[in-house]
Amino acid sequence: MSERFDFSILGGGISGLLTAYELSQAGFSVCIVDISAVGRESSWAGGGILLPLYPWRQASSISDLAVASLALYPDLAADLLAQSHIDPEFVVSGLLLSALPDRPAALDWCRRYQIRYQLPEAPFHPALECHFDQPLWLPDIAQARNPRLLKALKTTLQQRGVIFFEHCQVHTIKHQNQHITQLLAQDKTFSPGHLVVTTGAWTSTLFAHLLPDITPPPAIKPVKGQMLLFDSQPELLPFMVLEHDRYLIPRQDGKILAGSTVEDAGFDKHTSDTARQQLYQFATAILPALKDYPVSHHWAGLRPGSDEGIPCISLHPDIDNLSINAGHFRNGLGMGPASARLLADLILDRPPLLNPEPYQLKDYQ
Ligand SMILES: Cc1cc2nc3c(=O)[nH]c(=O)nc-3n(C[C@H](O)[C@H](O)[C@H](O)COP(=O)(O)OP(=O)(O)OC[C@H]3O[C@@H](n4cnc5c(N)ncnc54)[C@H](O)[C@@H]3O)c2cc1C
Known part of the structure; x- marks a missing residue:
């Protein structure tokens, strides 16, 4: 039928x-x-960062969708929580970009899209050991816990x-x-x-x-990305950090995601030891306290890569x-x-x- x-x-x-x-x-x-x-x-x-990485380096049509989405998320998240009783953990945790050789372009972008910013000084957070070079703090950038969303x-x-x-x-x-x-x-x-x-x-x-x-x-072609999850404690890191295209995302329960690789590997979704080591080194270099916590998960996904x-x-x-x-x-x-x-x-x-x-x-x- x-x-x-x-x-x-x-x-x-x-x-x-x-x-x-x-x-x-x-x-x-x-x-x-x-x-x-x-x-x-x-x-x-x-990862659930609700901002393109370095959006001023990309087409404005990407920023237009992302900034419009950021405005739609609070009502969407509230409606989903009310209907489903599952919290998508839409959290305005803020994003620190630690090193920006093109910070003037970033500031122009913030002004154009009316995104609030601050120019922070090191040390921004006692636990962080970033390479501070023309950093930028975006307090209104949010994340969602995508599996729960x-x-x-x-x-x-x-x-x-x-x-x-x-x-x-x-x-x-x-x-x-x-x-x-x-x-x-x-x-x-x-x-x-x-x-x-x-x-x-x-x-x-x-x-x-x-x-x-x-x-x-x-x-549209698959672009593999690998990610690590540290089984860490709440309050280790209260905001997201982006440095040289790699990032840390703290969840509400204290777990921290470290991402991600960008690989041209067809539809292969296997994880690799090389990626694990690279992500581990990145994460523990900028947040050394992570060395005290185990990596509980390591996975790969296939992004829909387009022109x-x-x-x-x-x-x-x-x-x-x-x-x-x-x-x-x-x-x-x-x-x-x-x-x-x-x-x-x-x-x-x-x-x-x-x-x-x-x-x-x-x-x-
Ligand atoms: C490691 C990693 C980190 C990322 N971090 C972020 C981030 O921080 N922020 C962000 O915004 N984005 C991030 N992304 C990108 C984001 O996840 C993707 O852009 C997004 O999930 C694409 O969603 P989609 O629904 O188009 O595709 P998918 O989620 O892949 O869904 C496609 C669906 O189609 C189904 N399907 C496939 N073939 C068929 C068929 N023939 N018939 C029926 N169904 C089919 C699949 O089973 C799947 O369920 C990340 C991606 C990866 C891999």
């Missing part, structure tokens, strides 16, 4: 869950279909009636006259309504295999009931709420939250 929904979302990471959050809030019936378990890929593996989203969506099909592999997407008509999985057939593709690092592969004859989004890190958030130019929200590279958590809101605005023909132009899929045929 064919299941019928207003919206079917392929891929249940942060991009898919937040898109479902927006569409179900607007009163539509929504399902999420994931080839694996929902919320276990890149969105689970990430994903759980809170899933529970909230289930309460709203969103249906989840996990471990469900769609093997055929049928389309006719510029319209998707059916999704076929092993033991199910879907009348998808409008299909939203949110399959992260797997998006280009999915288009190549299941929609080979239509315009694909710009190439310049700019995601594709777009209606499809040729197929009237297909859209895409993918390719967020290193910033899918930080850009997530505004990305999903923008796509919902486009689908539902509402005034868009942001200028959608930089994220559009164009028909080059």
